[in-house]
Amino acid sequence: MSKKHVTHPRESESEVIEHLSELPQHSELIDEIKETADKLGADGATRGDLKILSRALRELRYAFKVFTPYRRNRKVTVFGSARTKPEAAEWKQAELFGKRMADEGWMVVTGAGGGIMEAAHAGSGREMAMGLNILLPFEQEANPIIEGDDKLVNLKYFFTRKLLFVKEVHAVVSCPGGFGTQDEAFETLTLVQTGKRDLMPMVFLDKPGGTYWSGWMDYIKAELLERGMISPSDLSLFKVTDSAEEAVDEVLDFYSVYNSMRFIRDKLIVRLHREPSDQLVERLNDEFSDLVESGKIEKTATHRLEADDEHLTHLPRLSFTFNRRAVGRLREMVDLLNKELADG
Incomplete structure (x- = not known):
């Protein structure tokens, strides 16, 4: 079914039809995917290469199916350590942030594991939670809040999971974490800084009085900014704070106008x-x-x-x-x- 078209000033009906035809149709894009698949056979692609492509395509297809009903819902990704304990201040901060965002009508997307991920889901509640769980040989099962929910996607590959973390949301908040959290934080910054992802608020949220992200910020300024590896305006792309309320305000204010x-x-x-x-x-x-x-x-x-x-x-x-x-x-x-x- 064709969609309603808003006519550009002084644009005739025939011009409208002509310009709408410039938009690739679904069938054309599906044909392109099929053509690419056929070329793999002609290229003599290895079994290993074909398995990677097949699994990645299947993962993304299913994930898009899961996210499609919620595309109009504002969503925020929360990154952070799976090792953070419920008694930790960082856990409580993530829980508070998740609750406050759900109260504002935002859905909370996490890696579906424990620690910070479970804390954010504990705050948002199951109804407002979505999960992107990574299948690892030693961990991790989905946290009890999102386990078994239709809004949970299990993924084999980090690269498909990371694409979804950024593509399907309207903000990203990073809490303290290990290599994975740092990787996700830097990749998100890179995608926005290079224009590979549209502008969105990015917040680095610490526990009250914490030094995890303030120390990271010192490194960014001393080793990246001072050496000319980033521009001063790049610091405007994100906010460092130890207040959950400031983090919420940063996200909501960005979309106020x-x-x-x-x-x-x-x-x-x-x-x-x-x-x-x-x-x-x-x-x-x-x-x-x-x-x-x-x-x-x-x-x-x-x-x-x-x-x-x-x-x-x-x-x-x-x-x-x-x-x-x-x-x-x-x-x-x-x-x-x-x-x-x-x-x-």
């Missing part, structure tokens, strides 16, 4: 819950001209190629040719929009 972003060819479309004034748009052009490859930041109508995001067609929009490099500065622009329009 900003809704989402999408690239249409060379244009970045920023969707908002409130329309900025002409004066504010002029200020954006003054303060964030370094983001613009050519032209300027402008208000825009819903683009014809956004027809597959029908539920967002009513939102005000800004559009500009983003240089695709200064993602930290883009986050700073979003923060300004949220601040200036939040009380509007």
Whole structure:
């Protein structure tokens, strides 16, 4: 069934049909997958390679099926150590954060194990919990809150699991943890910093008075920032805090005015819950001209190629040719929009 289309100004019916045809149809994409599979035979792919591809595709297909009914629900991923005990302050902090986010209508996604993962699910409750469990030879069973739930996915590969942790959510919060937590935190930062994942709030949450993330931040500044390996604006991509309430506020405030972003060819479309004034748009052009490859930041109508995001067609929009490099500065622009329009 075709979706309702919001007509672009001065766009005729024939032009609408033409531009909608530019969107790949489901059948075309499925045919591409089949064609790729056929090429594996022609390539003489090894049995081991085929097993990896087959299992990865099956895992992702099932996970997408599980997540599809909840795509419109805001979700936050919580990372952290599986070894954290219930009596630990970090456990209680994760539990409080999970509860507060569920109270705000957000679902909580974790690796479904114990420790911080179980704590966040204990806070959110089973109804608002989703799990991505990794199958390991020595661990781990899903925690009792999510075990047996239809919203639990069991995965063999870390790379499919990590894709889902970032793709299917609207925020990521990292609590103290080991190598896995550090890996997940740095990968999420890298994906957002390089534009491989749309902007979203990232929070590094410690126990009250804890030094886990503040010490990490010292390292980031001394060894990465001071050596020029990251830009000063990259520090705007995330927040370090030891307060669960501040973590909740960081996530919610990010979406107070900003809704989402999408690239249409060379244009970045920023969707908002409130329309900025002409004066504010002029200020954006003054303060964030370094983001613009050519032209300027402008208000825009819903683009014809956004027809597959029908539920967002009513939102005000800004559009500009983003240089695709200064993602930290883009986050700073979003923060300004949220601040200036939040009380509007």
